[in-house]
Amino acid sequence: MNFWKAVVAIIWKDIRAELRTKDILSSVFVFALLTVIVFNFAYELRVPSMKMVVPGIIWVAISFAGTLGLNRAFVIEQDKGSLAGLLLAPVDRAAIYFGKMLANLIFILVVELALLPLVMIFFNLSLITGPHLLVLFLGTYGFAAVGTVFSAMAVSTRAREVLLPVLLFPVLLPVLVAGVKMTGGLVDGASLSEMGNWLQLVALYDVGFTVVAYLTFGFVVEE
Amino acid sequence: MSEKAAEPVAMIEVRNLTKAFGSKYALRGVDLRVMPGESLVLFGPNGAGKSTLVRILSSLSRPSGGTVHIGGLSLAQHADGIRRYLGVVSHAPLLYDSLTAEENLHFFAGLYNLKKPEPRIKALLERVGLYARRGDLVRTFSRGMVQRLAIARALLHDPEVLLLDEPDTGLDPQAAEMLHGLLSELSGRGANSPGPEHSGVERARTIVTVTHSLERGLSIADRAVILANGRVVFETAAHDLDAAAFRRLYDQYVGGRGAGPAGDGLP
Known part of the structure; x- marks a missing residue:
């Protein structure tokens, strides 16, 4: 089968299943919302301006809730052995990776788009702008690119829920730091061109880890 | 011209196959040849390595040693192409x-x-x-x-080749x-x-079936193989082999190592 046809088939399969169950979207959205609310109350009385902490809150909420979503995405594949069904098909392992990764990316982006207006209301900030959305997209792409590989790795272990964040967060640090820096800069009124180094870091991270995942996914999913 | 007749090409050829999980061996030097159109049935107690063998043949698991050829192609080198010709039924749906x-x-x-x-x-x-x-x-x-x-x-x-791991489960x-x-x-x-x-x-079709059901297994088998402790311990043509005789052979080769074939109601 054509590589990209297989990728699209896997994405559609995941979206169709998710629209029926709403397993991932509902749990990830509620968890992200709760994270924002908890941080809002935790910081409100101690921080002179919430603007100082909003970038961190957003990226922590995305990474925590996104990890929950990544876990669910592969647990669904593992529980009925359907990942093995995918692996038995005559398609490149990398096509399975891209299908799962892009489906994860879409789910997390949908949750972010639902979450942003609420964050804007909570913290009285404008976050739905081109630069903000670009930063969110690049950071989320890096998160999904790395997270999909680690979640495929962790899903067949007994301690999968614990193992995924333990493996994932150290590797995610560059993209999280860059995401917080850029979101903070944009909240403070800077332009993206003033944060070129951070933008390049995230772009390189995304490309680099996509290539690494492309090359290694087959080894990760086979016994 | 060689005096020796050319050996017919097997659909599935397994040579000296081993699979280790850490220090524990699931397969210890398995050799098998399944000819095109042949139906091979694998019997053996739990933990004999039957499912591991099927997982390796279906390219879901990498062997620790040995080679697998399907349709003349090496599974290690041509797994993507070979998968097109495999149909697999396993424990999981x-x-x-x-x-x-x-x-x-x-x-x-x-x-x-x-x-x-x-x-x-x-x-x-x-x-x-x-x-x-x-x-x-x-x-x-x-x-x-x-x-x-x-x-x-x-x-x-x-598919040309069917790999069936206890297909009658449930x-x-x-x-x-x-x-x-x-x-x-x-x-x-x-x-x-x-x-x-x-x-x-x-x-x-070329069919490899793992089953605990002795009578059903023998009724579709051209050849029956008993696997125990990761090794092929017995192999025979299944035509004219009756279930009772095969059960005696099974008990002889496997003895008390785990559950044997159920035998469709046989004790």
């Missing part, structure tokens, strides 16, 4: 709960690049008795119905009979082939 029976088969038909798969999907759903439930989500199916759909999924792309007697009839047809024993455009049973 390999299906999606949140999709309907028909959507599952359409999805896999896409992955196998089948053009206009609707007639084949319809024929297979009818064959496994699920056509009336084609629009229902798999999560609403009983274990036996899921297994029947898993069999339809494995046959969807009309099936009620009627469905087990249906499966048995289907396997008989696919192995070239059946009387009522529905034709190539449907189940595609105009030619005998």
